[in-house]
Amino acid sequence: MSLREIAQRLAKRETTSTEHVRATLDALDGLLGTPWENLVAARHDAAALEAAARADAAMAAGDWIGPLHGVAVAVKDNIDVAGMPTRCGSAVLADAPPATVDARIVAKLREAGAIIVAKTHLHEFAYGPTGAVNASGPAAHPHDPTLITGGSSSGSAALVARGVVPLALGTDTGCSSRTPAALCGIVGMKPSFDALPTSGVFPLSTTFDHMGLLAADVLDVSLGWGAIPGIAHVRTPVAGLRVGRLRGDNWDIADPAIAAAVDTAGRALGDAGAEVLDVELPETEQLLAAYPIVTGSEAYETHRRWFESTPERYQSATAALLAAQKDRPAVEYVHAIRTVERLRRQALSRLRGELGLDALLTATTPLRAVTQRDALSPDPAVARTPLLRMCIPFNTLGVPAISVPVPVDDGAPVGVQVIGLPTTAGGHGSHPAESVALACALAVS
Numbered sequence: 001m002s003l004r005e006i007a008q009r010l011a012k013r014e015t016t017s018t019e020h021v022r023a024t025l026d027a028l029d030g031l032l033g034t035p036w037e038n039l040v041a042a043r044h045d046a047a048a049l050e051a052a053a054r055a056d057a058a059m060a061a062g063d064w065i066g067p068l069h070g071v072a073v074a075v076k077d078n079i080d081v082a083g084m085p086t087r088c089g090s091a092v093l094a095d096a097p098p099a100t101v102d103a104r105i106v107a108k109l110r111e112a113g114a115i116i117v118a119k120t121h122l123h124e125f126a127y128g129p130t131g132a133v134n135a136s137g138p139a140a141h142p143h144d145p146t147l148i149t150g151g152s153s154s155g156s157a158a159l160v161a162r163g164v165v166p167l168a169l170g171t172d173t174g175c176s177s178r179t180p181a182a183l184c185g186i187v188g189m190k191p192s193f194d195a196l197p198t199s200g201v202f203p204l205s206t207t208f209d210h211m212g213l214l215a216a217d218v219l220d221v222s223l224g225w226g227a228i229p230g231i232a233h234v235r236t237p238v239a240g241l242r243v244g245r246l247r248g249d250n251w252d253i254a255d256p257a258i259a260a261a262v263d264t265a266g267r268a269l270g271d272a273g274a275e276v277l278d279v280e281l282p283e284t285e286q287l288l289a290a291y292p293i294v295t296g297s298e299a300y301e302t303h304r305r306w307f308e309s310t311p312e313r314y315q316s317a318t319a320a321l322l323a324a325q326k327d328r329p330a331v332e333y334v335h336a337i338r339t340v341e342r343l344r345r346q347a348l349s350r351l352r353g354e355l356g357l358d359a360l361l362t363a364t365t366p367l368r369a370v371t372q373r374d375a376l377s378p379d380p381a382v383a384r385t386p387l388l389r390m391c392i393p394f395n396t397l398g399v400p401a402i403s404v405p406v407p408v409d410d411g412a413p414v415g416v417q418v419i420g421l422p423t424t425a426g427g428h429g430s431h432p433a434e435s436v437a438l439a440c441a442l443a444v445s
Contacts, residue, residue, distance in 0.1 A: 003166035003220035007067040013059065017052040017070030017115060024072040024117050025049075027164045035145035036162065038136040039155040041077035042084040042119040048072070051115045058113075068227045069113030074168040076156050077119040078126050078202040079103045088202050089124045089134035091313045092306050103200025105169065105211055112227045117165065120155025124318045126171055126204045127299060128152055129179050129387035132375035133317045142184050147369040150180035150387060153212055157184045160214050167224045170212035173204045173295065175365075175391030177212025178403035182364035182415020185405045187221045187441070189213045191434050192422070193398035196228070203302055205295040207337065208395045218404060218445045222438045234432060236439040239273025243418075243440060244355065246362040250284045250389055253366045258414050261406035262363050265416040265444040269361065272443040279355060283343040287396045288389060290343075293328070293336035300325035317376070340396050347397060352421050359440045362390055364403040364415035394419050400434045402441040416444055 001009070009015045025045050031037050055070035075081055078088045080099040087093040106116065121139045123131050131154025132138035139154035141147035142161035149158045153170030157180035160168050170177040172190040181188025189212060196211035203209055215221040226233035245266055253259040266276045300307070300322055307314065307322050314322065351357045366386050375383045394401040399422065403415040420437030 001166065002217065003071065003215055004067070004223055006071055006166055007069075007223065010059070010070045011064055011067075017055040017059070018049065020070065021048050021052040021072050021115050021117060024165060028118055031164070035140040036142070036158065038134070039121045039139060039158050040118050041087060041089070041121055041136075041155065043117070044083050047083050048115050048117045055113060055115065065113040066227045067223050068109065068167075071114055071167065072117045072165050073109060073114040074118045074120050074156055074159050074165045075106060075116055076122050076153050076168070076170045078122055078171060079106060079169060080200040081106050081116050081119060084119050086202060088126070089122045089136070090315070090318075091135040092310070094135065101200065104197035106200070108197070108229050109169070111229050114167075118159075120153075120159060120168065122154055123151035124315050125202070125299070125303070126152040126173060126176055127318050127321055128384065129175050130375040130383055131180060132372055133315045135315065138372050138375070141369050144369075146371055148183065148372060148375045148383075150183035150369065152176040153180050153188070153214065156214050157181055157186060157188065160184075160216060161186050166215060166220060168214045170214055171201060172210045172212040172395065173208045174291065174395055175388050177214055178364050178391050178401060178415065178417060179387050181214055181403040182405070183369040183413055185413030186214060186216055187218050187405065187445075188403045189221045189225065189400070190394070190402070191225070191400045195400070195434065203298070205298040207294050207298060207340070208291070210395060218402070218438065218441045221402070222442070225434065225438070232432070233438070234435050236435040237273075238269065238439050238443045241274040241358040241436065241440070242356055243269050243274045243276045243359045243361055244279030244351065244357045245276055246281055246360055247278045248280045248284065250288070251362050253363055255367060257408040257410060257412075258363050258366060258368070261408055261414045261416050262361065264406055265361060265404070265418075268444050269440060274440070274443070276361070279351070279357065279360070281347060281393065283347045284393055286339060287343055287393050290336040290339045291392045291396055293332055294340065296321065296325040297328055297333040300328070344397050348422060357421055358436050359421060360419040361440070362417050364417040365390060368412050368414060390417065400437045402437050404441045404444050406444065418444060
């Protein structure tokens, strides 16, 4: 069932949270002995059932909190959940004790009534886009275990795609919720920088780290987003919006099915009353160049003590990324930070002010799920670079972006990305950026 169907049944007392959570835990049990067993990084069944019983008692007393009340949710294993260890998919943290305090975003989900049932597989320390690098092995694609899920929110995406949970929490530093959503055929949303709190989340790059939500479709993501305390989600009409379809070298797509999906999305937005026009983002190349300098420098500082003392505990692909940062001059990092800040101001000023755009449109990735073998290729051009390059610019700009599945003839999942632009007084962008992105995503889906 979808998130909205589960929420409706719970609200109408047609089922109970305990029944729903037990069914979810049974579905997690059903993964044991299959290629998808390691999608689950940790469980605390007793705590989940206790929380479900409390949710049922509250509903029986007429105290219904909202659409997440009593709903089972999974959480990526770089996010602290009290009572469960945070291992980040790494042998480095194999002996980590259970967290004593929830991450702030987990606390918000609990405040909304959600029941945390599991922690999920991720690309080690969230430092990669494939989901193929983890101490427990690669995450298997939900429909074909020979393929990758995408990453780094690999387990969250795959559990949603397999129908085990209706909503999952991820993170997104460069593509980590949108890429696995695109490859697994679901919806992944990265809200604006700082729209959701990252305290209690193991950092990759504090400059670019965002939270992420994953669900089966846009309506479910929208429902989950609006249910989080402190979020003001308003309905935004698509008619009258100006949407820029990105063109240029970085946005070219060799796969004709993906290119056709973006065409289809553009027509859907036009049919809904939006004005769709071709635009360029000339800052793209510089943003892509600055991103690995900032991310790599910040990641190395986080891991320096562990990496210098016990490098063998890291997976080889992660170790190679960290080793490449060791001798980077501080001046290079500072220059990259300042470059991103300058380009952000420049790009948003032009897109919002000069062009009057409300949103952008492009593919999420220029390729579909590759094999596990290809994902581990030392050549970044095989998987790593293409899985990142259409998503990174929106982490550097700090704007919301949503990957939406678009049907194609051969049936393999394809994701199209819609990006909301921040509001400006008196300009065309007269709605919150997340609401604009969700409205466009709904029109596309």
